[in-house]
Amino acid sequence: xxxxxxxxxxxxxxxxxxxxxxxxxxxxxxxxxxxxxxxxxxxxxxxxxxxxxxxxxxxxxxxxxxxxxxxxxxxxxxxxxxxxxxxxxxxxxxxxxxxxxxxxxxxxxxxxxxxxxxxxxxxxxxxxxxxxxxxxxxxxxxxxxxxxxxxxxxxxxxxxxxxxxxxxxxxxxxxxxxxxxxxxxxxxxxxxxxxxx
Amino acid sequence: xxxxxxxxxxxxxxxxxxxxxxxxxxxxxxxxxxxxxxxxxxxxxxxxxxxxxxxxxxxxxxxxxxxxxxxxxxxxxxxxxxxxxxxxxxxxxxxxxxxxxxxxxxxxxxxxxxxxxxxxxxxxxxxxxxxxxxxxxxxxxxxxxxxxxxxxxxxxxxxxxxxxxxxxxxxxxxxxxxxxxxxxxxxxxxxxxxxxx
Numbered sequence: 001x002x003x004x005x006x007x008x009x010x011x012x013x014x015x016x017x018x019x020x021x022x023x024x025x026x027x028x029x030x031x032x033x034x035x036x037x038x039x040x041x042x043x044x045x046x047x048x049x050x051x052x053x054x055x056x057x058x059x060x061x062x063x064x065x066x067x068x069x070x071x072x073x074x075x076x077x078x079x080x081x082x083x084x085x086x087x088x089x090x091x092x093x094x095x096x097x098x099x100x101x102x103x104x105x106x107x108x109x110x111x112x113x114x115x116x117x118x119x120x121x122x123x124x125x126x127x128x129x130x131x132x133x134x135x136x137x138x139x140x141x142x143x144x145x146x147x148x149x150x151x152x153x154x155x156x157x158x159x160x161x162x163x164x165x166x167x168x169x170x171x172x173x174x175x176x177x178x179x180x181x182x183x184x185x186x187x188x189x190x191x192x193x194x195x196x197x
Numbered sequence: 198x199x200x201x202x203x204x205x206x207x208x209x210x211x212x213x214x215x216x217x218x219x220x221x222x223x224x225x226x227x228x229x230x231x232x233x234x235x236x237x238x239x240x241x242x243x244x245x246x247x248x249x250x251x252x253x254x255x256x257x258x259x260x261x262x263x264x265x266x267x268x269x270x271x272x273x274x275x276x277x278x279x280x281x282x283x284x285x286x287x288x289x290x291x292x293x294x295x296x297x298x299x300x301x302x303x304x305x306x307x308x309x310x311x312x313x314x315x316x317x318x319x320x321x322x323x324x325x326x327x328x329x330x331x332x333x334x335x336x337x338x339x340x341x342x343x344x345x346x347x348x349x350x351x352x353x354x355x356x357x358x359x360x361x362x363x364x365x366x367x368x369x370x371x372x373x374x375x376x377x378x379x380x381x382x383x384x385x386x387x388x389x390x391x392x393x394x
Binding site: 152 | 223224225226227228308309312349350353354356357358359360361363364365367368375380383384386387388390391392393
């Protein structure tokens with residue numbers, strides 16, 4: 001029985017995305033051609049257009065899927081962490097580090113290739129990014145209201161904490177001096193103190 | 198009197214660097230050709246090679262000059278700030294934000310294009326980056342020794358503080374809700390608390 005377009009697509013689509021992710025992270029979006037992506041997957045360049053209308057759509061979908069996965073993971077974590085602002089902030093801190101260290105190419109592209117998104121795609125990625133930032137800002141505001149935190153500007157503190165945590169990706173290597181769990185604890189110590197009342 | 202090669206080079210060299218910086222930041226190193234850089238400057242592609250041997254050298258020199266300028270600025274600031282760890286840390290924090298916000302393209306390239314440096318060039322940029330990090334780590338260690346700071350891992354705290362401060366570049370826009378001086382004060386408040394004894 002011939003494979004259907006559907007089942008074929010189920011296998012090839014993810015392979016195309018993985019190849020595009022790898023190539024964009026290595027060379028940059030503007031330097032990678034659809035032909036190169038096809039070559040990496042082992043299909044004809046023309047066949048790629050059965051799976052994606054263009055390179056812009058590939059980039060957008062990689063960034064959108066990354067943010068969707070992050071927001072879905074946060075929803076699950078937040079449900080576990082309960083309502084206490086301190087417990088929520090610790091959960092956010094440790095989860096951010098773990099989630100991002102496992103996805104170095106996605107994180108690199110999310111920062112580097114914003115400039116190459118079409119305006120409507122940029123707006124959608126910004127919306128998802130703001131949704132993520134809003135959770136942390138709400139945790140900080142709730143902690144201030146409860147008297148647990150002293151944060152003069154919760155939006156700026158949100159940017160500061162996220163940048164600090166994402167920075168782990170630039171230096172941490174598995175098998176080095178510190179385990180990831182030790183790194184999480186060091187960062188949580190700094191975050192906790194930075195927002196302390 | 199005909200212009201000498203020297204005086205011509207004095208004018209054209211910096212224009213080539215500025216054009217390369219702008220184009221690398223906009224499109225990425227791998228996507229930009231020497232021909233494009235020449236076109237931006239308004240010279241023939243062949244003339245570019247009077248000023249630089251190749252694109253790799255242009256990239257390396259942009260990144261090296263950025264780090265040299267940063268280290269020279271730090272040496273001047275450190276001389277002014279004196280020996281007290283708290284005063285030194287505040288000076289480092291405010292200066293890092295001011296220096297980097299004025300150089301968005303250099304900062305973007307310094308992070309994004311490390312992957313495109315030849316190994317010997319990468320090693321040299323890493324050496325300069327470590328010299329910068331070493332100053333902050335020394336400030337933190339001196340503050341711990343003086344009993345002013347509690348920092349369980351000064352190297353990790355160095356990475357955390359630098360990532361947090363450089364993150365200002367991703368969101369701050371002049372003319373927005375906050376002045377740069379207000380932003381500096383908000384970040385200093387967080388840094389001070391994060392390392393507090």
